[in-house]
Amino acid sequence: MKKSDLIYIWVLISSYCAGIVTYTLSMFLLYNEEVSDWGQLITWTAPTFFTVNLLLFILSIFFLKLINKYFFWTQTILFAIVAIIPVYIIPFLSGFFNFANISFPFTQEGFLFYLFFLIAALVSSYGIWVAQKRLNPKSFLLVSFVILIFLIITIILNSTIESELPLTWQLAFFYLEQKGYSPEQLIKVQGTYSSKSSEALYGASVTFADELEAKYQYIIFNNGEIKQYSHTSDDPKHEEPMVR
Incomplete structure (x- = not known):
């Protein structure tokens, strides 16, 4: 492998890391x-960046x-x-798959991915x-050294915050396996608060595909039981008996 090839490989790795940092910070x-x-x-x-993006760079x-x-400047713009x-x-x-439409890059989730690939593309261009x-x-x-430093700091900070709100994806798993919701129905599960109760330490906010503007708050009890606490929907489609 030539030295020049190693430079291109390092460019792609650094650019991908820049995308990760951008996504996380955004x-x-x-x-x-x-x-x-x-x-x-x-x-x-990763599969998309190192295949599709690489091909697009070469074609550009x-x-x-x-x-x-x-x-x-023309390369950077393209x-x-x-x-x-x-x-x-x-x-x-x-x-x-329900997100697979032309407006996806302009949604909350899609915009984060666009920022990911945009910054990665700009670093790649340079x-x-x-x-x-x-x-x-x-x-x-x-x-690239600065990017790696930011990546390390981002991972450390994110891990620290994440350790305070675990079980977020356990809640998603519970819904998918026990309540029968598919990934198309349950589009976001995000830990949002800690309960002061010793019986229920964690909570989560859930957004459903058919109620994008509404959030459902759930409490995760220490024994693994999950109950609905509140919701913001005027016409709830996923309302359950609530815990007060």
Whole structure:
């Protein structure tokens, strides 16, 4: 393997890490939420980035060279434009097929993925330009080093917050396996608060696909029992006997 090939590999890895950092920080800053399953996020994004995105980058460079318009700014703009394409693949990888429509990148969930692929594309454009023009790679290495530092800090902070609100995905598992809800029906389960009761330490907020504007609050008891606490729906479709 040539040294130049290693540079391209490092560019892609650094760009992907930049996407992870962007997704995590955006989720926290925009929606005050944390990543509850890193493995799931990687499963949804890594195959797409290292296959579809890589192919789009290659085709973009080939197209710009073909029309004799290969400049850093044209490459960056084209990379940013095509970054929306892999967003449409996420619903299929995640199993949320009801999200597979043209408006998905403009939803709350889809916008986070677009930011992921957009920032990853911008970092890729800079790194690929440095490699293509055989420029001094020190500047990009510095950028990638900063990205890795932010990634480590983000993981540590997210893990600290996550440890205070576990059982979020246990609640999702409970619904899927015990109550018969499919991934298309149960689109979001997010830990939101801690109960002061010694019998029920954790709670979660649930959003259903047929009531996107409503949230259902549930309490998770220490014995694994889950009961509805409240909801914000005027015409609830998933109302259950509530705990008071």
